[in-house]
Amino acid sequence: MENIKHYTNGEVTIVWKPDLCQHAAFCGKELPAVFKPKERPWIDANGAPTEKIIEQVKRCPSGALSYFLN
Numbered sequence: 001m002e003n004i005k006h007y008t009n010g011e012v013t014i015v016w017k018p019d020l021c022q023h024a025a026f027c028g029k030e031l032p033a034v035f036k037p038k039e040r041p042w043i044d045a046n047g048a049p050t051e052k053i054i055e056q057v058k059r060c061p062s063g064a065l066s067y068f069l070n
C-alpha cells in the first residue's frame, strides 16, 4: 500500500508521499512556517494562509506534495 500522509487546516489538505520525498528540505527553506523537517509532525498546515501553502506545494520538485481543497 502506498504511504500517504495528510495535514489539514480545515480549508486545504496537504498530501505528502514520503516515498517520493527527496528530503532536500526545499519546501522547508522556502516556507519554514509550514514545513519543519526537524519537528513531528513536520508539516504544520496552520503555519501560513491556504494560498501560500498551495503555492509552495506546487513547487515541490519530486511530486511528493499535492493538495486538495476541503
Ligand code: SF4
Residues within 6 Å of the ligand: 020, 021, 022, 023, 024, 025, 026, 027, 028, 035, 059, 060, 061, 062, 063, 064, 065
Ligand atoms: S519540496 Fe517536496 S521533495 Fe523536497 S523536501 Fe519538500 S516535500 Fe520533500
